[in-house]
Amino acid sequence: MAAAVKYQPTRLLGHVFAPGSSRSFGRSLSMPSASRNTHHHKLNLIHASISHVDPTPLSISDDSSTETESTLILIRHGESLWNEKNLFTGCCDVPLTMRGVEEAIEAGKRISYIPVDVIFTSKLIRAQMTAMLAMTQHHRKKVPIIIHNESEQAKTWTQVYSEKTTKQSIPVITAWQLNERMYGELQGLNKEETAERYGKEKVYEWRRSFDIPPPQGESLEMCSQRAVAYFKDFIEPQLRSGKHVLVAAHGNSLRSIIMYLEKLNSQEVTNLELSTGIPLLYIYKEGNFISRGSPVGPTEAGVYAFSQSLAVYREQLDEMSHN
Ligand SMILES: O=C(O)[C@H](O)COP(=O)(O)O
Secondary structure, eight states, X not given: OOOOOSSOOOOOSOOSSSSSSOOOOOOOOOOOOOOOHHHHHXXXXXXXXXXXXXXXXXXXXXXXOEEEEEEEEEEEOOOBHHHHTTBOOTTXXXXXXXXXXXXXXXXXXHXXXXXXXXXXXXXXXXXXXXXXXHHTTOTTOOEEEEOOOSSHHHHHHTOOOXXXXXXXXXXXXXXXXXXXXXXXXXXXXXXXXXXXXXXXXXXXXXXXXXXXXXXXXXXXXXXXXXXXXXXXXXXXHHHHXXXXXXXXXXXXXXXXXXXXXXXXXXXXXXXXXXXXXXXXXXXXXXXXXXXOXXXXXXXXXXXXXXXXXXXXXXXXXXXXXXX
């Protein structure tokens, strides 16, 4: 008999996608075989940098089986200074505004009781700031620490020599493959002026279509070829091993990943919009991704009780904070 948990199911608010029940996908996600040495080398480096991390125990013990499930949280960065100026940003590296900082902290509150064992983010400061600010709100109080594997010296000079400290840390992996899509000759241009110059339809096509790139830039399809490949090769294996993952990235690199997770077609992804700083929650179980919309608040029971193991984890944190 499943253990009774304090947090009872309530309907999740703020579904980002079509309202209604969660959508799980029967497709078993097999990790593509990696042939390139650099790829294996990078995979080993990631495994090495987080192998010490024991997945936060989240297992359901019930009559039928002890199934392990893991959580995936996706967050688009908070508002950036160029978002505020309505400029195309792409791969330009600009920081958050104060509002973006507040959005990141609010996002952190909303996921503050959901387990995070490893964080993936892009090479761009607005996504890295969002990840680090969000984690200041987490009740587990582990320290996110950016992993530097870019050279042998970087690895040596950033070595942590305390097992206890290592166990109290969350590795943060930065990857250019998660960068925002490169907006080419639109980067730095004002979106409204660009629409006046090229026409609203053309700019909408560049911004939201799947396979039409902006001038000298990436289409969403081109972006997904790097972002989704990275997700499959480096992030999915972590989920499969039971680790709970937070990905802090960008509007389009995340749209391409969600297109993969939700099996959206090129028309559906055109209609997919991601707000800045809103966390999206998925449960990964037996190779399937179950979309759970966006947690509205840290106390929202629905986030924890729709998956009993999350509810148990929530209670463990409550007990930790009372001890
Ligand atoms: O790169 C940008 O300008 C924004 O991050 C996303 O822009 P978009 O909403 O036009 O894709």
